Amino acid sequence: MKTVEYNFFVKEMSCASCVSRVEKALKKIDGVIDVSVNLATEKATVAANANVELETLMAAVDKAGYHAVKITEQNASGEEINQQASIWPIVIAVLFAIPFVLPMLFEPFGWHLMMPAWLQLILASIVQFGLGAKFYRSGFKSAIALSGNMDLLVAIGTSAAYGLSVYQLINGHDDHLYFESSVVIITLILIGKWLESRAKHQTTQAIKALSALRPQVALVRRNEQEVTLPVSQVQINDIVVIKPGERIPVDGVIIEGSSSSDESMLTGESFPVNKTVNDKVTGGAINGEGLIIVKTTAILADSTLSKIIEMVESAQAKKAPIQRIVDRISAIFVPVILLIALITLLIWGFITQDWQQALLHAVAVLVIACPCALGLATPTAIMVGTGVAARHGILIKDAEALETLHNINIVAFDKTGTLTVGKPELVEMDIMGTETPEQILSIAASMQAGSEHPLAKAILAKAKQFSYGQNITSVSGSGVMATIDNIDYYLGSERWMKSLNAYFVDMQDKISEFNHKGYTVSFLAKQQSEDKVVILALFGFSDVIKEEAKTAIEALHQLNVKTVMLTGDNQNAANYVGQQLALDKVVAEVLPQDKADHIYQLQQGDKQVHHYKVAMVGDGINDAPALAAADIGIAMGTGTDVAMHASSITLMRGNLFLIADAIDISRRTYNKIKQNLFWAFFYNLIGIPLAALGFLNPMIAGAAMALSSVSVVTNALLLKRWKARS
Known part of the structure; x- marks a missing residue:
């Protein structure tokens, strides 16, 4: 059955647990094959059978407690969907929080600025149920679906602190109120989400910049x-x-x-x-x-x-393989945190009999446990990495390609059009007679005038570099044999010269040298007498190596990547290019259909290394099977559409430096992912035990939680400073 891919926005997600919940809801639909939901772009990508309708998918998302939005021409960039949060709720929250924070700051100096209990109740209620209403809405939907998310943790935690304060106030203990905890926690989380939203906006700049070019x-x-x-x-x-x-x-x-x-x-x-x-x-x-x-x-x-x-967009929407680890953790994260908070409450309560303090420790556990950073760790790095790569002419098809690329051990190259310019040039000429180089070229160019043969074009191009070129005139003849000034001239291969009984004088060494260099050799001869043809010159044609090829290969070697050339060209020509570029291995005279087999052999490695990750670089139709067989296919953007479609990465310029650049940005992006995941787990692995053991005030826990998401996104944005070699 035909498979289709649907894309749509998903609003109101707050953390990795939300992503897990949306994906689970979509996967339950019959006919859905694969689902990928990106927290950073707020976009769902669903592969499904053709009988599955978009409306069915969107309805499942809405039923799960979120809001699905169709992608249109107006909102395709995500601007209308992912609008940065308004600053005004933050300003109001800060203004309401200041009267709670100031007394704590001045208390050590003997200044008692605490507000009356009734005023604390009014301000805290406005923050809790007004500015914090979004946490209740999202948390309630999550609970109804027997799931959990960051908003549920915040709602339960701040409600506990607020409810305890109300209980104390009713019982006349207005000197032990904890309204400041709920107010400050909500304020800090709102600030964190706003900063996170602002930073996430910067991760989408690549798409915005490209869209603006239209x-x-x-x-x-x-x-x-x-x-x-x-x-x-x-x-x-x-x-x-x-x-x-x-x-x-x-x-x-x-x-x-x-x-x-x-x-x-x-x-x-x-x-x-x-x-x-x-x-x-x-x-x-x-x-x-x-x-x-x-x-x-x-x-x-x-x-x-x-x-x-x-x-x-496709690269930024798809998940990297490493994200699967996060997804598995996120699926059980919130229930585990709720259990830890309950255990913290019971242990502290029964041991100390101070249930108020026990509740505050449980609140700290709930507040610091933020799965939001986990959800943002991978996609933000992918978005920035693929965006900055695109800005430098490196198009990465998907996140898996970006992740795989950092492990590449070998880069295999096609020769013609990849390592070389792709058209023959006259690179060397040896004159046997008394004619000058200008005379020889003038004769050869006159014989080739009007010809479309690649070698003819090479001679004509060389001839135009000299002033005499403008005096070249076309003469009647048979293409490679012409009569000029009543003298018959011949231009062709060694075999044809021998059939003409041409007179070769002391040129075997030069012929061998040209052949060793991999040149295509042509001979210019003239009819000296009725029965004698003499060689005037021999021409060496070659597909010239790209100017930047040698330094580009050196850049790959600096990245500890081996280089191999797979070419259908003859062994001599291949060896010469391999020597000039210091390639690690040269495989010549390979048929197009056999290149994929050679890629497979490279992947098998040797006895010391059981498996290599191989990237194949090519630009022609005959490279498509090898590009598809490689772990990573890299197509030169100057090549064919077939090669580009078969590849994971497309280089928009023919500059070979971009290959090392692509590997470099992949490695840097993967390092950012690992750093982000470390910090996301670090906050939780350190913060949750500290909170459970009573070493963290709920407000400090709230600040740490808000900081975790911001630090992860900010760390990813550091990739924007990356500069390409090319």
Whole structure:
């Protein structure tokens, strides 16, 4: 049966236990295959059979005590859903809390500023049931569902402190009131949630920045008139006019004009890229100094920018494997905390017979136990890591890829178009006769004029570097044989030269040298006499190694990553590239269908290392099986769509440095996840025993709980300082 994926927002979640509850409710629906709920983005991603309807899923969320919201064009960025909490409840709570805090601060100095009991009751009631109403609503829904969340713990804890104070007040013991505990705890938690909301907003900046690149209108030429249309109405093959300084509204090909394109927000390329007729342009980039006319090649939904946003959103919505540990803990967290609080109350009560103090210790346990930090630890780091990677031209498909990438031991490369430029160049020439290099190139270029063969283009490109190139004229001939100034010239392979009985003079060493370097060798010869053909020169063609390839390989070695090249090219050519780049291993003459088998062999490792994590880097259709077989497939964005779809990571530029950058940001993100989980568990593992043993005042516990969530999100935001090598 066909599988579909649904995405929608889930409001009113407060912690990891909420996430667990929503996921459990959705998984109960027949036909649901997989569920992932992200606390940081407040988004649910559900894979289900086609017969499952979105309304059914959303109804299950509402029944669980939360609020599901459809994703529309208006709220797709999450702005309307994840709006930062208002500051006003915080201001009111602080103003109400100050009269409770000041007496505690001045008491050591002999100043007694405590308010009358009746005024404490009024202020505390407003905070408890007015500003704290959200905790009761959420906690009640959680309890009805026989589950638990952070809000339930807060509601029970503060109600206990408030209720004890009311009890004391009724019995005339107004010198032992604990209203300040409930008021200050609620105030601190509200402050913490507001700071958390503010920090979470910063984690979504990557998506917001990418979405902001979408122009709203385009100047389209139709029926010999220029009309301004919404970008959504632009069709494929429409002619779009883009003025200097404007943001390019569509993906397309330049059919008139030339300019430069600032693609930094899309690819991370820091310098503008020159564009002219037949060059592709990408929607979202900024047109430079020239007016260009572009023929549209993709509508809005299929544009490069839309695909980038979709990939980043997907990565941020999915869970990393390490999150499963947190999910298992979160499912039982609240019930366990409630049990610990009850045990604390009973033990302290029966041992000391001071049930008031016992209740306060139990309140401290309830308040400090915050599963919120656990829920935010992984997704916030993933969001910031994938966001900063996208800003530098590294698109990560999902959180699992980001987590797997940090363990990569080997990076396997395709050669052509990945480690090399992807088109042959004339790199070396050896002249046997008395002609000058200029004369030899002029003859060869004249013979190749008009040819579309890659080697012909290489000769013509070389010839244009010299002033004589402009004097080259096309001559009649048969492509590689031409008559120039009544002399017959031949340009071709060694085999053809031998069939012509060409005269080879002391050139075997040079031929062997060219072959050893992996060059494609061509010979230029002329008819010296009726029965004698002599070699004038031999040309060495090679697919030139990318300028940054060597230092990029060195960067991988610095990360303790081995490098391997898998290529269908001949052994000599492969060995030469391997030696130039100091690759750890070269495997040549590999058929496209066999590359996946070689990836599998690399993964098996050797006797010392039983298994390697292998990343495959490629850019062509023939690389797709190997990209899919690798633990991580990395596609060069300059390559084909097939390679990009088969890969886990796409590099928007052909710069090989991005591979080391991708591994580096993965390792840093994974370290942040581990740090966040450490702090989230640390707060609870240290705080709960201290509270149970009576060493924590409930207000201090509340401050610690609020701080835990804020510190986790803030730690993740430090990833934004990461800088790419490229």
